[in-house]
Amino acid sequence: MELKELISQKLQANFPEAEFEFSEYRNEFNVKFNKKFVNPICKFLKEDSELEFLLCEDMTAVDWAKRKNRFTVVYHIFSIKHSFRLVLKADVDESDCTIDTVSSVWKTSNWQERECYDMYGIKFNNHPDLRRIYMPEEFEYHPLRKDFPLLGIPGSLPLPKK
Amino acid sequence: MGLEAKLNSDGFLVTQLDAVVAWARKNSVYPMPMGISCCAIEMMASADPKYDIARFGSEVMRFTPRQCDLMIVAGTVTYKMSHVVKKIYDQMPDPKWVIAMGACTSTGGMYRSYSVVQGIDQFLPVDVYVAGCPPRPDNLLNALIQIQNKIGRTRARDFQNLKLPELNVIQNN
Ligand code: SF4
Numbered sequence: 001m002e003l004k005e006l007i008s009q010k011l012q013a014n015f016p017e018a019e020f021e022f023s024e025y026r027n028e029f030n031v032k033f034n035k036k037f038v039n040p041i042c043k044f045l046k047e048d049s050e051l052e053f054l055l056c057e058d059m060t061a062v063d064w065a066k067r068k069n070r071f072t073v074v075y076h077i078f079s080i081k082h083s084f085r086l087v088l089k090a091d092v093d094e095s096d097c098t099i100d101t102v103s104s105v106w107k108t109s110n111w112q113e114r115e116c117y118d119m120y121g122i123k124f125n126n127h128p129d130l131r132r133i134y135m136p137e138e139f140e141y142h143p144l145r146k147d148f149p150l151l152g153i154p155g156s157l158p159l160p161k162k
Numbered sequence: 163m164g165l166e167a168k169l170n171s172d173g174f175l176v177t178q179l180d181a182v183v184a185w186a187r188k189n190s191v192y193p194m195p196m197g198i199s200c201c202a203i204e205m206m207a208s209a210d211p212k213y214d215i216a217r218f219g220s221e222v223m224r225f226t227p228r229q230c231d232l233m234i235v236a237g238t239v240t241y242k243m244s245h246v247v248k249k250i251y252d253q254m255p256d257p258k259w260v261i262a263m264g265a266c267t268s269t270g271g272m273y274r275s276y277s278v279v280q281g282i283d284q285f286l287p288v289d290v291y292v293a294g295c296p297p298r299p300d301n302l303l304n305a306l307i308q309i310q311n312k313i314g315r316t317r318a319r320d321f322q323n324l325k326l327p328e329l330n331v332i333q334n335n
Contacts, residue, residue, distance in 0.1 A: 135277075136242060143276055152276025157241035160248035160285045 003082055004029050007051065014044055028087050035073070035090040039100040042088070045077065046105055053077040053086060056106035059113065061092075061120045065146040070094040071122055075102070075109075092122055101127040119144035180317045187231075188313035189219040191306070194230035194254060196247060198237025201264035201296045205236045208299035218306055227253040232309060234302070235286070238266040239279045248285055257321050259313070261305050262288045265295040 008022050011031065018041065021032040033041060045053040055078040062072040069091035078085050092099050101124040103110040113124045114133040121142035124130055131137060141148055141156060168175065193215075197205055208215050215221050224230045227250045239247055251260070262282055265271030268291045270280035282288060289312060290305040 148276070150275060151280075157276075159241065159279065160245050162285050162287075 003084055007031070007045075007086065010048065010051070011041065011044075015041060028085060030087045030089060032089040032091075035092055035099045038073075038088075038090050039102055039105070042075070042077075042102045042105045045086070045088075051079060052081045053079045055080060056102070056109045056112070057085070059102075059109050059116065061116050061122055063120060063144065063146045068093070071097070071120060073099055073116070073122065077106075097121060098123040098125055100125045103127060118142070121145065183318070184314050184316050187316075188310040190222075191218070191220045191232045191259075191309065191313070192222050192224050192230045193220055194227050194233045194250065195223045195225070196233055196235045196237075196250065198235070198239060198243060198247075199266070201236035201266070204296040204299055205234055205263065205302060208302045213299040213303060215303065215306070218303065218310065220306060227251070228255060230254050231257060232259045232261065232306075233286075234261045234263055235267045235282055236263040238271070238273055239282050240277050241279055242277075244279050244282070244285055247282070251286055257316070259289045259309050260286050261290050261292060261302070261309065262286075263292045263302060263305070264297055265293070268293070271295055 015037055018033040018037040023030045045051055057078050058076040060074055071092040073090050075088040118132040118134050262268045267282050270278050290308050292301050292305045294301055
């Protein structure tokens with residue numbers, strides 16, 4: 001059986017309520033699901049002995065500005081066993097701008113989630129240390145959101161006195 | 163009459179101590195290499211044998227601010243880094259000078275963005291700006307020569323209050 005079918009069958013069998021959408025774009029297999037299931041799904045993909053997605057290569061978010069579900073959180077995970085890359089996506093709306101952390105599954109995603117929080121303001125539930133990673137801690141905005149002006153907000157970042 | 167001939171015949175010279183001090187000071191400028199990003203590579207190149215900053219007596223790059231009197235800010239200064247730059251500048255003993263090297267340092271350069279200070283003159287008194295992205299080493303040496311000329315014109319009374327903004331150096335003589 002092809003690996004993509006195996007993944008979709010296994011996921012659907014184990015998480016019947018997760019509202020999966022499978023698609024393929026430029027040879028990358030995309031799996032979209034309800035954000036409530038992010039932690040168990042990631043844990044399953046990592047620990048299943050036939051899949052073994054051991055590596056969380058990257059995680060980030062997309063700001064769609066005016067769409068109903070404003071953000072999409074994107075995970076790129078990699079299975080060394082199959083040399084196969086999988087893209088996971090989950091929509092997050094601005095009214096409930098939270099998603100569960102996967103830092104308990106992949107340790108690397110700890111800092112990636114901090115970056116995502118810093119840049120987009122998405123809160124990661126149960127994250128062990130959710131602080132800003134790039135901007136100063138007292139900064140109030142999230143710079144990669146589409147409504148943030150390119151040159152920043154005057155006075156929001158303090159300069160030393162002359 | 164050359165210097166040696168004068169000393170051989172008379173054994174002494176008449177000048178101002180002020181002028182001697184300024185002359186010595188301008189030929190032994192110790193730079194603080196504040197290399198923050200790519201411009202720092204060109205700053206390093208200016209110390210190599212081809213461009214040879216030692217010709218101007220400035221080869222002694224000191225990595226402690228307490229032994230320097232010229233800060234070469236070479237690179238993109240972000241808001242977060244600006245506090246570090248200012249702290250290091252404050253640790254340098256007076257009198258001190260600043261070269262803003264490169265487009266980023268002078269104006270923000272191509273980083274027209276929320277995180278980059280659009281010109282370090284917003285928090286530092288800059289003496290010479292160097293254009294370029296990155297400036298060639300000869301351009302940096304030109305800036306150094308200009309600083310030397312500026313230092314050569316200083317007199318002891320200029321430093322009475324040891325506050326650089328009040329330094330009353332005649333700019334165009
Ligand atoms: S001016 Fe150009 S070379 Fe210099 S730090 Fe900026 S980007 Fe780099």
